[in-house]
Amino acid sequence: xxxxxxxxxxxxxxxxxxxxxxxxxxxxxxxxxxxxxxxxxxxxxxxxxxxxxxxxxxxxxxxxxxxxxxxxxxxxxxxxxxxxxxxxxxxxxxxxxxxxxxxxxxxxxxxxxxxxxxxxxxxxxxxxxxxxxxxxxxxxxxxxxxxxxxxxxxxxxxxxxxxxxxxxxxxxxxxxxxxxxxxxxxxxxxxxxxxxxxxxxxxxxxxxxxxxxxxxxxxxxxxxxxxxxxxxxxxxxxxx
Amino acid sequence: xxxxxxxxxxxxxxxxxxxxxxxxxxxxxxxxxxxxxxxxxxxxxxxxxxxxxxxxxxxxxxxxxxxxxxxxxxxxxxxxxxxxxxxxxxxxxxxxxxxxxxxxxxxxxxxxxxxxxxxxxxxxxxxxxxxxxxxxxxxxxxxxxxxxxxxxxxxxxxxxxxxxxxxxxxxxxxxxxxxxxxxxxxxxxxxxxxxxxxxxxxxxxxxxxxxxxxxxxxxxxxxxxxxxxxxxxxxxxxxx
Numbered sequence: 001x002x003x004x005x006x007x008x009x010x011x012x013x014x015x016x017x018x019x020x021x022x023x024x025x026x027x028x029x030x031x032x033x034x035x036x037x038x039x040x041x042x043x044x045x046x047x048x049x050x051x052x053x054x055x056x057x058x059x060x061x062x063x064x065x066x067x068x069x070x071x072x073x074x075x076x077x078x079x080x081x082x083x084x085x086x087x088x089x090x091x092x093x094x095x096x097x098x099x100x101x102x103x104x105x106x107x108x109x110x111x112x113x114x115x116x117x118x119x120x121x122x123x124x125x126x127x128x129x130x131x132x133x134x135x136x137x138x139x140x141x142x143x144x145x146x147x148x149x150x151x152x153x154x155x156x157x158x159x160x161x162x163x164x165x166x167x168x169x170x171x172x173x174x175x176x177x178x179x180x181x182x183x184x185x186x187x188x189x190x191x192x193x194x195x196x197x198x199x200x201x202x203x204x205x206x207x208x209x210x211x212x213x214x215x216x217x218x219x220x221x222x223x224x225x226x227x228x229x230x231x232x233x234x235x236x237x238x239x240x
Numbered sequence: 241x242x243x244x245x246x247x248x249x250x251x252x253x254x255x256x257x258x259x260x261x262x263x264x265x266x267x268x269x270x271x272x273x274x275x276x277x278x279x280x281x282x283x284x285x286x287x288x289x290x291x292x293x294x295x296x297x298x299x300x301x302x303x304x305x306x307x308x309x310x311x312x313x314x315x316x317x318x319x320x321x322x323x324x325x326x327x328x329x330x331x332x333x334x335x336x337x338x339x340x341x342x343x344x345x346x347x348x349x350x351x352x353x354x355x356x357x358x359x360x361x362x363x364x365x366x367x368x369x370x371x372x373x374x375x376x377x378x379x380x381x382x383x384x385x386x387x388x389x390x391x392x393x394x395x396x397x398x399x400x401x402x403x404x405x406x407x408x409x410x411x412x413x414x415x416x417x418x419x420x421x422x423x424x425x426x427x428x429x430x431x432x433x434x435x436x437x438x439x440x441x442x443x444x445x446x447x448x449x450x451x452x453x454x455x456x457x458x459x460x461x462x463x464x465x466x467x468x469x470x471x472x473x474x475x476x477x478x479x480x
Contacts, residue, residue: 043278051270051273
């Protein structure tokens with residue numbers, strides 16, 4: 001049976017996923033290892049989802065390379081469509097997962113513009129006082145809907161010793177006051193990536209080429225042009 | 241109490257680590273999640289080690305950023321010495337962990353040549369038929385002692401769609417026939433990195449600059465020059 005990401009999300013909402021719980025620690029020798037602290041709830045939920053897909057007869061291919069995106073291909077006949085990423089984070093903290101390494105991501109987008117259309121299935125869990133992990137929330141998002149700028153950059157980046165590392169998600173579900181908004185469109189997200197390629201000393205020289213190559217690659221695949229606004233025109237929408 | 245990596249390794253050999261076992265699956269809802277398949281034994285053993293360090297009063301700092309190397313600083317007063325990486329892999333398969341993303345690694349070596357001196361504490365586990373993970377082996381290695389060339393590259397690389405991704409370890413403990421040998425010295429390893437920077441289209445242009453910057457940075461930190469052989473002079477030692 002084929003299911004795209006939206007159908008999968010709808011089916012999971014009807015399942016017993018929300019409320020699913022399992023022990024938050026495993027005993028290893030003398031120590032109780034906390035699965036949240038060990039950063040492994042995401043991997044465990046990914047395996048859980050694979051079990052669910054199999055049990056429900058849903059077609060998929062796992063990525064033969066488990067350390068590369070995407071986590072699942074929901075259309076095994078077309079590996080450029082219906083890509084699915086699975087993420088999980090402690091909902092009482094800030095989203096702790098990475099979107100991607102920035103340099104790898106900008107470079108891969110040129111070869112694989114369809115990565116922009118990957119869907120993110122995200123589980124929000126809590127660590128209960130009774131020692132259980134409980135899945136409380138689930139979202140299905142486009143990548144731009146979970147990304148936002150930060151103070152000095154058009155994307156929320158992990159920058160260490162002036163070197164740009166990972167793209168980090170925003171708090172897309174927050175209802176409180178925030179200084180930054182998540183992106184509204186793929187085009188605005190591309191504008192932020194382009195500006196980051198330019199702003200990052202490591203990629204600045206190639207920024208002009210990056211943009212033309214990306215546009216050409218996008219047009220070749222989707223048979224239509226993408227119109228990307230300048231960052232200066234849209235920055236105000238996302239920095240409050 | 242201070243312990244460098246060698247002292248830690250000796251202490252762990254005397255402890256009950258070898259033979260340590262824990263259930264290989266955890267039950268999450270309707271499914272039994274296999275910890276090996278979910279790639280989480282390494283994270284769990286890293287948490288185990290942190291528990292062990294605490295219990296035994298060994299000084300350390302965890303990396304505030306759990307997703308970046310190193311896993312531990314064994315000398316909290318000098319973050320350029322006594323860096324420790326913790327890895328684990330299924331000993332019945334091929335070492336499945338990554339050393340680093342190649343592009344990030346070559347670029348970071350210029351800023352932080354001391355990363356070359358990070359020690360790798362590696363656990364080899366088996367998945368027993370009775371449903372337990374058992375720690376069978378432990379090694380303490382320098383990075384070059386677990387790296388080797390591959391057929392078309394001076395390092396064992398994960399190359400996907402002609403793009404260089406991760407540096408992968410060799411099978412350093414193998415006693416069988418192999419086509420490639422692990423590096424004998426840091427200098428030979430640097431030669432292989434330099435050659436890879438040159439061979440990789442993405443970094444080729446900057447390869448001359450990379451090498452001079454690395455040498456300058458190394459000399460500045462260690463107050464001595466490093467003499468690196470040409471790849472063509474040593475290739476025969478490592479490709480059989």
